[in-house]
Amino acid sequence: MKHRAEKSTLIISSMHRSGSSLTASILRSLGLHIGQRLIEKTEYNTKEYLENLDFYEFHKQVLQSQGLNEDGWTLQEKIDIGENFKEKAKEIIAKNSISGNWGWKEPRTTLFLDFWSHLLPNAKFILIYRSPWEVVDSLYTQQDEIFQAQPELAVKLWLHYNQKIIDFYNYAANRCLLINIQTIISNQEVFIDQINQKFKTNFNYPVVNFYDPSLFNNRVSTESHRPTIIDYYFPEAIEMYQELEARAWSPEDEIPNFSWQEKIKSSPYRVWAFQDWIDLSGLKKQNKFLLEELEKYKIKLKDQESELQKSQATQKEFLQIKSKLHETQGELVQYQSQLHQTQEELEQSICRLQEIESVGQKSQSQLEKLQYQQAILRDSKLEIKTEYKLLVWEAWYAYQNDNLAGMQQDLQRSLKYTESSRTEVVMDWLDSFTNFFQAKGQDFDSEKLTSSEEWQKLIKRTMRIKQKFLVSNEK
Numbered sequence: 001m002k003h004r005a006e007k008s009t010l011i012i013s014s015m016h017r018s019g020s021s022l023t024a025s026i027l028r029s030l031g032l033h034i035g036q037r038l039i040e041k042t043e044y045n046t047k048e049y050l051e052n053l054d055f056y057e058f059h060k061q062v063l064q065s066q067g068l069n070e071d072g073w074t075l076q077e078k079i080d081i082g083e084n085f086k087e088k089a090k091e092i093i094a095k096n097s098i099s100g101n102w103g104w105k106e107p108r109t110t111l112f113l114d115f116w117s118h119l120l121p122n123a124k125f126i127l128i129y130r131s132p133w134e135v136v137d138s139l140y141t142q143q144d145e146i147f148q149a150q151p152e153l154a155v156k157l158w159l160h161y162n163q164k165i166i167d168f169y170n171y172a173a174n175r176c177l178l179i180n181i182q183t184i185i186s187n188q189e190v191f192i193d194q195i196n197q198k199f200k201t202n203f204n205y206p207v208v209n210f211y212d213p214s215l216f217n218n219r220v221s222t223e224s225h226r227p228t229i230i231d232y233y234f235p236e237a238i239e240m241y242q243e244l245e246a247r248a249w250s251p252e253d254e255i256p257n258f259s260w261q262e263k264i265k266s267s268p269y270r271v272w273a274f275q276d277w278i279d280l281s282g283l284k285k286q287n288k289f290l291l292e293e294l295e296k297y298k299i300k301l302k303d304q305e306s307e308l309q310k311s312q313a314t315q316k317e318f319l320q321i322k323s324k325l326h327e328t329q330g331e332l333v334q335y336q337s338q339l340h341q342t343q344e345e346l347e348q349s350i351c352r353l354q355e356i357e358s359v360g361q362k363s364q365s366q367l368e369k370l371q372y373q374q375a376i377l378r379d380s381k382l383e384i385k386t387e388y389k390l391l392v393w394e395a396w397y398a399y400q401n402d403n404l405a406g407m408q409q410d411l412q413r414s415l416k417y418t419e420s421s422r423t424e425v426v427m428d429w430l431d432s433f434t435n436f437f438q439a440k441g442q443d444f445d446s447e448k449l450t451s452s453e454e455w456q457k458l459i460k461r462t463m464r465i466k467q468k469f470l471v472s473n474e475k
Helices: 020-029 053-065 083-096 107-119 132-142 145-149 153-175 181-186 188-199 226-233 235-247 259-263 269-358 364-377 386-400 404-417 422-439 446-450 453-464
Strands: 008-014 101-105 124-129 176-180
Touching: 008 020, 008 107, 008 153, 008 188, 020 101, 020 124, 020 181, 020 188, 053 083, 053 107, 083 107, 107 153, 124 153, 124 181, 124 188, 132 145, 132 153, 132 226, 132 235, 145 153, 153 176, 153 235, 176 181, 176 188, 176 235, 181 188, 226 235, 226 259, 269 386, 364 386, 386 404, 386 422, 404 422, 404 453, 422 446, 422 453, 446 453
Parallel strands: 008 101, 008 124, 124 176
Antiparallel strands: none
């Protein structure tokens, strides 16, 4: 039966880890505005927390102002709220009440139910609870430090939060819907019908099932001895859970389920002591196996890292070889061009020699040069080196005529026509000069040459220039 829709403020409140996120997800899918700034999901809630950051930060600031744990892990009965916080709360309400149906979900709200009820007299409250053993198990799973040091605090907090819910429900039942999260999971459509009927809203049924079994594992309720431990050490928690179950809403055709009581034994020791013992032994065995597997993976990872390093080195060498090949190809083109130029110069030299031979009036130096050129040309294998030797001879000729600058220039040019190393070239220059002087019956003063400024500049420049190679074609 549909009801006339009214503007509604729905506040979802519960103990931590009790299913308020699931409830908020369902209602948001039906059009309830729960805020624009929401807490992001985490490893403990892979869906979404759906907690409005405005109310989340407000509650934390109030708790901090009283010197209390900001996460809400407190057993203090009365929490004072200063006037400055009241004004801030009104601002938050004005900021968030922008839709006809709006509200929020934040577990710390349970500590401030009276405060928000006073500020929002027309607000409706959905009060959710969950069995103490399931909540404790979920809190322990999160591994918060406070529960590592005080494990019993988890049960005490469940008692404190749910007592706040019961106290509020006692005088505001007409504004509240008290419900077990398992009832919501099992009866989502009926749950929506009840909200519409009691709070005069007009929500449709959810289009998808928001229930994620991995987030509500109730195996601890049906297969473990945890309820027995709770009953043995905190019987008041069992009594409170029974009271919640008795007073909570459930579908008309559904009888409250108290089958969990059958799991509670008179004493926990014989029920769980040996079971925990064997479980612990199994975990030790599993842990040993996992450690062995971890060592294997470490060795495998080390081998893979070594292979990766080798692969990277090989790749680096490949890139270097590729770069050198590219460079060599460029030099080959250059050397081919130089060879072509050298051949042209050689042909020109032959022509010049022919001209010199045809001219009868030559100086003694030209005749000596012609004789030397003809001796070189007779050996076809030395054809490419002709220009080199000509330049060395011209350098020697310039040197014996005290033209050191000309000598330096000719020797510098000769480098273009030799593939020998720079050291070999320098030694060849000195040997050639020695031979030329001996051919004329003169002694060669090599120390005088090597100590000259022009020679030393030539040597420095020669050793800096990258050695190039001359490519010749076999005839």
